[in-house]
Amino acid sequence: YDDFAATRQPLESIPAIPHFVQGVASKDIVIDEISGLSARIFLPECEHDSKLPVFVYFHGGGFLVFTPKFQFFHYFCESMARSLKALVVSVDYRLAPEHRLPAAYQDATRTLQWLQEPQCLGEDWIRSHGDLSRVFISGDSAGGNIAQHSALDWFFRQELKNVEETKNPTIKVVGVVLVQPFYGGMDRKDSEVEFANGEILTMESSDLCWKLALPIGADRDHPFCNQPKFLDEHRVPAEMAPIFMAIGRKDCLYARQVEVARRLQGANKHVQVVEYEDAAHAFYLGPPS
Secondary structure (H helix, E strand, C coil): CCCCCCCCCCCCCCCCCCCCEECCHHHHHHHHECCCEEEEEECCCCCCCCCCCCCCCCCCCCCCCCCCHHHHHHHHHHHHHHHHEEEEEEECCCCCCCCCCCCCHHHHHHHHHHHHHHHHHCHHHHHHHHEEEEEEEECCCHHHHHHHHHHHHHHHHHHCCCCHHHHHHCCEEHHHEEECCCCCCCCCCCHHHCCECCCEHHHHHHHHHHHCCCCCCCCCCCCCHHHHHHHHHCCCCCCCEEEEEEEEEECCCCCHHHHHHHHHHHCCCEEEEEEECCCCCCCCCCCCC
């Protein structure tokens, strides 16, 4: 608007479908009644006593837009549940600028805490089919950033626990999946110049997302955004789970993603990077996905 106010455009939402359609059912649940934190769970059709890995998933959207109900992310999580034979928990974390970072990180931490609590097992799909010894933390774009932060935080917390607690963890995080994670910085990398005007993500829109998502007064060299700076300031936990990172060569964030992967590999972490040569940012959400 002329007065610089902004509003989110209404988006097409998909209702949860609690019965199996094309092999997947979905439903909305509340994680924390006090804060209102919620999630949409996707369950693939399986045997009555089957135990499935649990994918905790954080959607993209520059920390500003979208929810698990948005059509692209609903269908994407359906596809993951069906293809991976996994129970997917798509988290409806708080959005900026109403809730600037670290609000989304806090919601991610709360979700992992919830998986350890008795009320989580009161959720019948998780109780019947969730294998909490095979938990993956995953996300795309801004959700990939959230997934990385929450995974590092999770393993830092595990290191701080005493030996007896660590011997018998309530859940076990066995992998981290980052799809084109959203990073930034005050300088411009080669890919940010070459692909500055991407079809879905431009550098102008990327800068705006960070301006509205970071704590007030912070610039893009803040550790939430500048991941190499974050990794310089924080030791990578010794027991960090293996990391899978999917990146696109035509993504404006490509150079930053490669740099972060190399930093993690340099910390003796197992990081598998799969590069899609002709892929721009968020290529997985458009046809064919």
